[in-house]
Amino acid sequence: MSDVLLSPKDKKDTLPYSRPATPDHGHRVGVYGLGAIGYHVAKNLANSLSSLPLVVYNRTVAKSEKLAKELGPNKVSIVQSPAELVDSCDIIFTILANDEVVKSAYKQFYQALQATPSGTVKIFVESSTIYPTVAGELDNLISSVSHARFITCPVFGAPAVAAKGLLIAAMSGDYRSKKEVAYLLVPAVAQKVIDLGGNVEKGSAPTFKLFGNSLILGTMEAMAESLTLAEKAGVDSSVALTLLNDLFPAPIMTGYADKMAHDRFDGTQGFSIDGGIKDASHIRRLTSELNSPMPLIDIAHQHMLTARAGHISNTLQGTAKYETLDWSALVSGVRVTAGLAATGSGSHTGVVLDE
The missing domain is CATH 3.40.50.720 (NAD(P)-binding Rossmann-like Domain)
Structure with a gap:
């Protein structure tokens, strides 16, 4: 914000x-x-x-x-x-x-x-x-x-x-x-x-809050996918961030993009992934009741689940870096589906294209 x-x-x-x-x-x-x-x-x-x-x-x-x-x-x-x-x-x-x-x-x-x-x-x-x-x-x-x-x-x-x-x-x-x-x-x-x-229920502040969070979550999902594509293609993350900041100089976007690019996923300093999954579930329920599809939110929900599952596994093994994840860690779910490690942004080897 x-x-x-x-x-x-x-x-x-x-x-x-x-x-x-x-x-x-x-x-x-x-x-x-x-x-x-x-x-x-x-x-x-x-x-x-x-x-x-x-x-x-x-x-x-x-x-x-x-x-x-x-x-x-x-x-x-x-x-x-x-x-x-x-x-x-x-x-x-x-x-x-x-x-x-x-x-x-x-x-x-x-x-x-x-x-x-x-x-x-x-x-x-x-x-x-x-x-x-x-x-x-x-x-x-x-x-x-x-x-x-x-x-x-x-x-x-x-x-x-x-x-x-x-x-x-x-x-x-x-x-x-x-x-x-x-x-x-x-x-x-x-x-x-x-x-x-x-009216506190219909057309209300709680509904408006879910609308606002759908904008934020959908934007994060789009950024996560684009940053992952750039990384696989061998584009330096700092260069990718520079373009994103030039094209979309909104603090809420640049802040989450920076977290994704540098694996800054401390949920105690932001919005926890548990809260993100809860909000995504509420949004998906609302879209179902109103017959108003939001496939990007469906995908973001799945990527947050993947990120949380990986964090739970790391916690059990004693290798988790953070007590709880920030919801921007959904990018780690995107990375996993793209065949990359969940963390370690910038350390992955890009695709070498034939000349």
Whole structure:
């Protein structure tokens, strides 16, 4: 995702809502999920809040403790359970790994709401990449409780972009809740908010997120195939990258191409291949339901599976370089199908053509 801020003259497009009644954000804000993106979101939110510390919960408490140590007790408060997070906060963000984890979290939220009814509005902001129908289920669950509101707010951008507060957020759901959350996010966490209307399931932010990820994944697959062809033909990877950068000078493309060309597949510094496979599965399910074929995504899905299988084998043998792979490692799946080693870009012998 581009790390260039939007022009100030586009303010109405950056924040498509009028300023809320409480522009100083006098809410108690919480975050559940301190993964690769969630950690930076939480950090930027904590630094932006003027009065109350950010409340955080993570299943691995060491991540919460790391954030609290980094920012100090005046900025971060740790709770020990999802129920305590709900009891403590007015606005709760969830940024979690997959649909099942998200559904489990919201079941606990619902139980907490039932056990301790609130007289004030609580807004739940789901920022994970989930299937649209799951968003509908969560909305029905949370909105059945008095004074509880649910909106979806997936974000676009790699961890490095999140660290700079330059994510792009897409929102669906209750209008007043979106307005409150949008002014929390911009400019602390996101550079822009896109409004996808009131329905959290159909034509919604979760669907839009899958559309956006299909663009990224399809582009990566095309680049992986072209870079592999160039390598087999004996074209130096640095020369191939130079042309790609000249033709398509978009940071998201050049960044992933650079990772592919230099085997920089550390998933802890980017988007994990497990997440990529999950998102590709969601996209493929959506294409099946809508009869809208995307063969490039089908192929990318297979190449990520190949890459992950190779990584698992290497892990068992004790030769894996990374704890988890970045989804750009799909190029290793392309290389294997082309008869090359999965890694070691630049070391393969090119085809010698007859004169």
